[in-house]
Amino acid sequence: MDEKQKYDVVIIGGGTSGCACAYNCAKNGLKTLLVEKNNFLGGLMTGGLVVPIMKSSINDINCDYYKKLIQVSKKYNAQITYKDGNDGWLNPELLKIILEDVLSFDNLDILFETSTESIIYEGSIIKSIILNSNLLSLPIEAQYYVDATGTAEFSILANCDILDSHDKKQQNSLRFILGNVNLEEFCSFIKKIDNNEDITNTYRDEINTNTELHFTTASTWDTLTHWALDKYLQQGVKDGILQESDRAYFQVFSIAGGLGQVAFNCPRIDNYKNNPYMSSKELINARKAIYRLYNFVKQYFPGFQNAIITNIATQTGVREQNRVKTKYVFTKDDLISSKTFNNPVLMANYSIDIHSDKKNGSILQKTSNYMLPIESLISANYENLFAIGKILGADFEAHSALRVQKSCMSMGEAVAKHITKMN
Ligand SMILES: Cc1cc2nc3c(=O)[nH]c(=O)nc-3n(C[C@H](O)[C@H](O)[C@H](O)COP(=O)(O)OP(=O)(O)OC[C@H]3O[C@@H](n4cnc5c(N)ncnc54)[C@H](O)[C@@H]3O)c2cc1C
Numbered sequence: 001m002d003e004k005q006k007y008d009v010v011i012i013g014g015g016t017s018g019c020a021c022a023y024n025c026a027k028n029g030l031k032t033l034l035v036e037k038n039n040f041l042g043g044l045m046t047g048g049l050v051v052p053i054m055k056s057s058i059n060d061i062n063c064d065y066y067k068k069l070i071q072v073s074k075k076y077n078a079q080i081t082y083k084d085g086n087d088g089w090l091n092p093e094l095l096k097i098i099l100e101d102v103l104s105f106d107n108l109d110i111l112f113e114t115s116t117e118s119i120i121y122e123g124s125i126i127k128s129i130i131l132n133s134n135l136l137s138l139p140i141e142a143q144y145y146v147d148a149t150g151t152a153e154f155s156i157l158a159n160c161d162i163l164d165s166h167d168k169k170q171q172n173s174l175r176f177i178l179g180n181v182n183l184e185e186f187c188s189f190i191k192k193i194d195n196n197e198d199i200t201n202t203y204r205d206e207i208n209t210n211t212e213l214h215f216t217t218a219s220t221w222d223t224l225t226h227w228a229l230d231k232y233l234q235q236g237v238k239d240g241i242l243q244e245s246d247r248a249y250f251q252v253f254s255i256a257g258g259l260g261q262v263a264f265n266c267p268r269i270d271n272y273k274n275n276p277y278m279s280s281k282e283l284i285n286a287r288k289a290i291y292r293l294y295n296f297v298k299q300y301f302p303g304f305q306n307a308i309i310t311n312i313a314t315q316t317g318v319r320e321q322n323r324v325k326t327k328y329v330f331t332k333d334d335l336i337s338s339k340t341f342n343n344p345v346l347m348a349n350y351s352i353d354i355h356s357d358k359k360n361g362s363i364l365q366k367t368s369n370y371m372l373p374i375e376s377l378i379s380a381n382y383e384n385l386f387a388i389g390k391i392l393g394a395d396f397e398a399h400s401a402l403r404v405q406k407s408c409m410s411m412g413e414a415v416a417k418h419i420t421k422m423n
Helices: 016-027 064-075 095-102 153-157 183-193 230-238 276-300 332-336 396-402 405-422
Strands: 005-012 032-035 108-111 114-122 125-133 136-147 176-179 201-204 213-220 249-254 262-264 308-312 346-348 352-354 363-365 370-372 385-387
Touching (some): 005 016, 016 032, 016 064, 016 095, 016 108, 016 405, 136 153, 136 405, 176 276, 183 201, 183 213, 276 308, 332 370
Parallel strands (some): 005 032, 005 136, 136 385
Antiparallel strands (some): 176 308, 201 213, 213 249, 346 370
């Protein structure tokens, strides 16, 4: 295919933020191409098994896509609204189908199993790119390019400046799901042992199903907090079933439309940013830890006796890796001081949330409402390149609050609206 295909906008990465951007570009009439290296959409929401969407946005700024996603997910029985009013509890496997439904537009092409081979630029303008789809080279020309890769792979290929976090890093996690769990039995057990509603709570979805029981609970090895489940994990370590590191962070949720399924936001693993050999070893360690945790819950938690491993994430849970230098780099001070900006991308209040490998090193710091400016999503190196989602231009601490899914979706939506105005 030698002739260049022409688009108004090309979005690289069909994950959390990229899908939001593609939806809004297409809805606004732009000829749009969405490029995804996996054979499904959703990124961390599907391949990473990251559920639920955290409550974060205030005032519904740039939440059209989020609302559409919730509305369509309801149609597939893949959504519940939890008792705290969070309607972002979705089913990660069904989302692969739902996202294709949401993104079905005549003016939107999706290319799966495709990555960028090269980028052709003149001065501060990206002119065209060559994609690689199953070893076939595809020349593409567009007015605007959006890096939604979650890794900044596109921006790095374009030689953009990347922000340095000076050895600060978040732990990664490899999430997994167990099936065939008796939720009634497990919920009556956790309710008896933990009355801290902030950590452990259950909810029967009477609005939709009248039967589905949901819950969330967690445990950490931090000594400053006393979470009820930890004594069971400590016992697991004493009995040789778990390793000490398995106690670091243990968090589980039920899944919308996933009867008898439980999603694990663990184990945590080390984040070797520039060492692929160590990163690969860590994935092997993570799967060993998953097997330990699986055997542990089967033996120690009522309801898990007949559990089976149904999913192990196909995308590693990388919380933070590369952030792109943008026209305005948003800082922790901006966030804490609730600095105001005209036409903000979002208004949110999700906490500063840093997962550390050290005991008592993790931070979950509540914040007031904060805004993000569009300039934090516009590349400092190219006029027609945007960076959205977890690669936005923010410092390490501000990033830890802004990286949640609803905020990433608002970033995609805001950039789509910005491009529409400029086009
Ligand atoms: C372990 C963990 C737990 C979390 N828990 C929560 C939670 O409970 N609630 C919440 O709201 N948020 C949570 N988050 C944060 C949130 O899930 C992410 O920050 C957010 O989903 C990132 O969205 P994104 O669009 O930047 O990246 P992604 O969703 O990862 O999307 C990136 C996409 O780009 C594709 N891609 C990458 N490179 C290329 C390429 N070269 N060419 C084409 N495609 C490419 C990938 O395959 C992927 O589909 C968690 C994150 C992690 C890691």
